[in-house]
Structure formats: structure tokens, C-alpha cells
Amino acid sequence: MSTAEMYLSQSAHIAARTLGDDTLIMSTLDSTIFVLNAVGTAIWNAADGKTPLSQIIHERVCSEFEVTGEEAYADAKEFVGQLAEHGILSISNAPVSPYANPEKAQAQASATKPARPSESGGIQGAEK
Amino acid sequence: MSLLDEMNEKATARGVPLSAHLDITWRCNERCVHCYLDHDGKGEMTTGEIKDVVCQLADVGTFFLSISGGEPLLRRDCFEILEYARALRFNVKLKTNAVMIGPEEAVRLRRLGIEQVQISVYSHRAEVHDAITKLPGSLRRTLEAIRHLRTNDVKVSITNVLMQFNQQDAKAVKAMAQELGVNFVIDPTITPMLNGDRSITKLGITMNELREVMRTEEFVGDVAEFCSPVSTVGDEILDGYSCSAGHTLAYISPFGDVFPCVQFPMPCGNLRKQSFREIWYNSPAFIELRSVHVRDLHTCSQCSHTAYCSRCPGLAYMEGDMRGPSSADCQKSYARTGIPSAAISRAGNRIPPLRSGLVQISGLY
Ligand code: SF4
Ligand code: SF4
Numbered sequence: 179m180s181t182a183e184m185y186l187s188q189s190a191h192i193a194a195r196t197l198g199d200d201t202l203i204m205s206t207l208d209s210t211i212f213v214l215n216a217v218g219t220a221i222w223n224a225a226d227g228k229t230p231l232s233q234i235i236h237e238r239v240c241s242e243f244e245v246t247g248e249e250a251y252a253d254a255k256e257f258v259g260q261l262a263e264h265g266i267l268s269i270s271n272a273p274v275s276p277y278a279n280p281e282k283a284q285a286q287a288s289a290t291k292p293a294r295p296s297e298s299g300g301i302q303g304a305e306k
Numbered sequence: 307m308s309l310l311d312e313m314n315e316k317a318t319a320r321g322v323p324l325s326a327h328l329d330i331t332w333r334c335n336e337r338c339v340h341c342y343l344d345h346d347g348k349g350e351m352t353t354g355e356i357k358d359v360v361c362q363l364a365d366v367g368t369f370f371l372s373i374s375g376g377e378p379l380l381r382r383d384c385f386e387i388l389e390y391a392r393a394l395r396f397n398v399k400l401k402t403n404a405v406m407i408g409p410e411e412a413v414r415l416r417r418l419g420i421e422q423v424q425i426s427v428y429s430h431r432a433e434v435h436d437a438i439t440k441l442p443g444s445l446r447r448t449l450e451a452i453r454h455l456r457t458n459d460v461k462v463s464i465t466n467v468l469m470q471f472n473q474q475d476a477k478a479v480k481a482m483a484q485e486l487g488v489n490f491v492i493d494p495t496i497t498p499m500l501n502g503d504r505s506i507t508k509l510g511i512t513m514n515e516l517r518e519v520m521r522t523e524e525f526v527g528d529v530a531e532f533c534s535p536v537s538t539v540g541d542e543i544l545d546g547y548s549c550s551a552g553h554t555l556a557y558i559s560p561f562g563d564v565f566p567c568v569q570f571p572m573p574c575g576n577l578r579k580q581s582f583r584e585i586w587y588n589s590p591a592f593i594e595l596r597s598v599h600v601r602d603l604h605t606c607s608q609c610s611h612t613a614y615c616s617r618c619p620g621l622a623y624m625e626g627d628m629r630g631p632s633s634a635d636c637q638k639s640y641a642r643t644g645i646p647s648a649a650i651s652r653a654g655n656r657i658p659p660l661r662s663g664l665v666q667i668s669g670l671y
Pocket of ligand 2: 609617635636639
């Protein structure tokens, strides 16, 4: 996985919504909650199974956030690896048919400051 | 602060309705004695209209969607609506009496990734449960459905609404919930009918029974902590809001009417005339509601219970003043701590009889 291209697909077993810069994701399997920041959101929204991670980084991260390609790619690999571990994203070495996502285009993250993709998960009850 | 609290705070600051409660019908196959709805289906939104509403909710940022009724599964398009909502990536909860959920439906709900199925169970005894629902065999069918759901790993939450007829069964229902592997919520709320008729609130438990509930460890956890009064009221509380209704929560009726909450029948608009976005951001009723901070509440801002009282502005509204106290919550605070509320003190320490009012407890689970 380290040298081959990575293609990302969002899992069907999630609920997700982008609110401004952040994306709220909840696994429907175990109710784990994730909140992605602006960079994470940019990667998440581009995870269509067809666009290689390097292209996502180039087009959605480096051009929008003040960060070098190498640095962003290393951070992104760690980030998508964490999401994949929790089953909310899958990674493959070849393009895959994306999960049918009729979601209307949500507001894309607007870059305001350099940021490192980060993911924070915590088991939480779904009660509000 | 939990991630969800953080998102709720951000949603409040941005004016995003993070949660929506959508009743797709008020028709029902049960006739619960305490139900606050009439069961007329005339004029319900069509499948297309409901899908459009769901799509609009996704556009404005709603994440948590409760599909409810009446009995939502009475609509033939219920699964179509659920599928549509899940395709739009909502976190979907389904509120149902479950009598129409068999093995096949349980599998479909699992495949759809429904977050939770919420079901009312009034007693572990069929003669009590069925007398409340007025549907013979309903407890058996509901319990069978819960087992099908659990076999498929669908999360289930049982709500046990307390009334005079069944309050003595609450512990047994909780034990049954544990045995079934489902969540248990106790709810002493009897909501008046949305048309203003309050007669059903007479079915609620007495003040002594409420006091008893609040001193039962199984229901409230640490009784001493739960019942101890907290009197410090800082700016953080006074600058805050009573609840999420109208801030991050909206309710939509089967006819497209929009309200702040199912228990807050203040008309804000109708989706057959305006878009949800227009109603949510521009309706004078929502704008007025959002202008009310705790410090603007003439009685509650002076009350020693303010810090922890679950004052419901919807119930206060139904009593005629959304800035006023809710007598059910005054009674609850009194039952909990033994200290009269500001409203009770102003009325010369006269505690209104509980059954003529309303009782609501939240946060017991
Ligand atoms: S306090 Fe009342 S109005 Fe507010 S969310 Fe709860 S039930 Fe609705
Ligand atoms: S106890 Fe009554 S007066 Fe006091 S804050 Fe609660 S609703 Fe208001």
C-alpha cells in the first residue's frame, strides 16, 4: 500500500453530514462518532472510489490549504488508515464503483488555515 | 465535552437544525389511552412530498432524523422513505409500536443501518399493556418484534411511559429490557393533546409516586446526587436556552406543518407553502423563540432550580406563555428536591395537584 496508488470509498454503513468546515460521521454498526476537520472533510468528500489519493491531495488539499504535497500525503495516509480501521472508509489499489451516494452536494470545506487532517473517535451513545 | 456536544454547540452557533423529528402519519393501529394525537390521515403528505422534505433537511444540515407517527409502518411507503433517508446519509431512528415488524422487516431495518428502533412498552403483563394500547395481543407482537430486531443486531430502546395503571410495573419492564438486551427509558410525561385538550394528563402518576420514582436508584442512579439542590446560577446558564427546540431541533407533522418540537405546538410555517430553509431561518415564530434566553424568563430566571430544571418551553407555551414556567417542571423540581420553585412560591406555596398538570422527566437514563 505504501507505493501503490490508493483509492478511497465511503462505507455504506455510516451517517454523515458536512456542517461548514466539519463533517460529522457516525458508524451505523457501532455508533462510533467521528468529526473531521476542514482537510479531513475535503478528503472525505472526494472519496469517490475513482480518484486516487494523490490527486485528491493535489487538487483538494495542497491547492486549498497551505501545505506541501509530501507532508499532506503522509498525513492523509495516516488519516485514511484510521478511518479504514473503523470501517467507515475502504481503501483499494484500483478504482472501485463508488457507493451510490445521492446526497445533494454539501457545502465543500472552505480552506481558512493550514490544518492537519485529524480524526477523533469515541464510543458514544446516540442519545442527544 | 463530547464530540456530539461540540457539534451541537457548533450547530447552535450556525443555526443548523441538526435534529429533525418527522411524523409521516398520525394514523395508528393502536389506540393508547394517553395518546396526544388525533388519528386522522386526511391531507397527509405524499411520498414525493415527504422525500422532498427529507432532501431539504439534508440540504440545511440535519443529521439526526427521527421517523415517527402515529404508526409509521402503516404507510406502505415507510421503507421507501427510510431507504431514501439512509441514502441521504441521515442517522435515522424509527419510532414504532413494532407490531408490524416481523423477521423480514427486521432484516430490512438492519440492512438499512437504522440507528435505533424506539418502542413503547407499558408493562411486562399483557393485560396491562394491551389495556393501555387497546389492541389485544399487542404486547406479544411487540415483544416478538423486539426479538426479531435483536436477532438482527438492530439497536432497540424501550420507553416505559408511567401512568397510574402501570407505574408499579416499571422495575419489571426494566428487568425485561435487560433480558432482551435493549435500552430502557422511563418517561412520566403525559403530553396534552395537540389540540389543547388536557384531559389525558389526568392519567399521569401522583406527586408521591413521582417522588418515589425520583428516589429509586434503578431509575435515577445516585439518588442523593440526583435529588440534591444546586443553587448557583451563572451567566453561562442565564445566557443559554431552555432546550434545543427551534435552535437545533425541528418537528414536522404529516401535513407539512413545522414546529420547534413535537411538544411545542407553536406554528412556524407549512412546507406546502414555503421551503424548510425559509421557515427555519425567516419564520417570525422561530426568530422570536431564538431571542429568548434563560435570563428573559420572568419567573424561571429567579428560581433556585434553574441550573438543573428541565423546564420545557413547549409545555410552558401550552400553558399560555413560552417565557413562563412549566408547571409540570415546577412539580418535578419540587418532587426531586422538596424545595418549592419560584412559581410555586409566588403562588403562596400552593402546589398544584399533579394529575391536573403534566409530568416530565428527562435525563433519567
Ligand atoms: S424541553 Fe420540551 S420543547 Fe424542548 S426539546 Fe424537550 S420536549 Fe421539546
Ligand atoms: S422549577 Fe419551575 S419556576 Fe423553577 S426553573 Fe423550573 S419551571 Fe421555572
